[in-house]
Amino acid sequence: xxxxxVQKEVEVNAVIDKIKGAKSIIIAxxxxxxxxxSQELRRKCRSxxxxxxxxxxxxLALAFEKIGVDKEAIKAMTGSLAVxxxxxxxxxxxxxxxxxxxxHEQVFFTGGVIDGALVGVDFxxxxxxxxxxxxxxxxxxxxxxxxxxxxxxxxxxxLRGLVYxxxxxxxxxx
Numbered sequence: 001x002x003x004x005x006v007q008k009e010v011e012v013n014a015v016i017d018k019i020k021g022a023k024s025i026i027i028a029x030x031x032x033x034x035x036x037x038s039q040e041l042r043r044k045c046r047s048x049x050x051x052x053x054x055x056x057x058x059x060l061a062l063a064f065e066k067i068g069v070d071k072e073a074i075k076a077m078t079g080s081l082a083v084x085x086x087x088x089x090x091x092x093x094x095x096x097x098x099x100x101x102x103x104h105e106q107v108f109f110t111g112g113v114i115d116g117a118l119v120g121v122d123f124x125x126x127x128x129x130x131x132x133x134x135x136x137x138x139x140x141x142x143x144x145x146x147x148x149x150x151x152x153x154x155x156x157x158x159l160r161g162l163v164y165x166x167x168x169x170x171x172x173x174x
Contacts, residue, residue, distance in 0.1 A: 011055060015063035015083075018051050022085045025113040026093040026124055030054065031080035032106040041100050041107075045084055050093050054082040069118055077110040090114060094128035 003011070019025050030038070038054075045052040055063075057074065060081055065071035074081075084093035094112070101107040112124045119127075131139070 008059060012059050012062050012066075015053055015055055015060060016066055018053050019063060019083065019085050019113075020067055022087050022113075023115065024086050024090040024093055024127075026084045026097055026109065027060075027074070027077065027111045027113075028082055028084065028097050028101075028107055029077070029079035029110050030082040030107050033104060037104055041096075041104075044096055044100060045093070048092050048096055049086065049088050050096055051085045052082065053085065054080075057081050064113070068116060069113055073111070073118055079110070081110065089133045091127055091130050091132055094124055095132065098125075098128040 030041075033041070042052045053060075057077070057080075060083065061071040061074040064074050084097055086092045094109075097107060097109065109121045109124045109128075111121060112119045112127070114123075114127070
């Protein structure tokens with residue numbers, strides 16, 4: 001039985017609530033996924049604070065239009081679309097979908113919206129190859145602490161040399 005206009009409006013508003021204010025929205029074709037695979041993908045998304053939304057393409061297009069994204073670009077995308085949304089990390093949805101697509105070839109990128117701008121498949125693929133926010137922060141901390149560690153090692157080297165010299169003098173006097 002087809003949905004009524006009210007049901008469609010409710011669904012569009014639910015999608016708008018999920019995608020409004022998101023840092024990144026990755027759009028993927030998830031057609032042909034089994035129910036268990038779809039549930040597995042939703043679990044992975046939830047565990048990484050990423051929302052996964054699956055809706056009809058026309059309803060997604062209406063929702064995207066209301067947040068300022070070109071509706072025709074969404075309608076032009078092929079297949080059964082699903083959206084992975086993150087308010088925290090721009091890279092997380094792309095990484096999750098890329099990892100999931102390694103074992104489920106039915107899933108592939110069709111585009112995305114980053115900070116309100118529509119981006120293509122190539123940009124999303126490059127985004128999925130980037131390290132996560134936590135990895136980048138860890139690298140930054142390591143880079144900031146490296147000069148300090150080097151300084152400590154240099155100072156310890158001088159002290160160690162002094163101790164060796166004093167030990168050698170002590171041994172020569174005995």
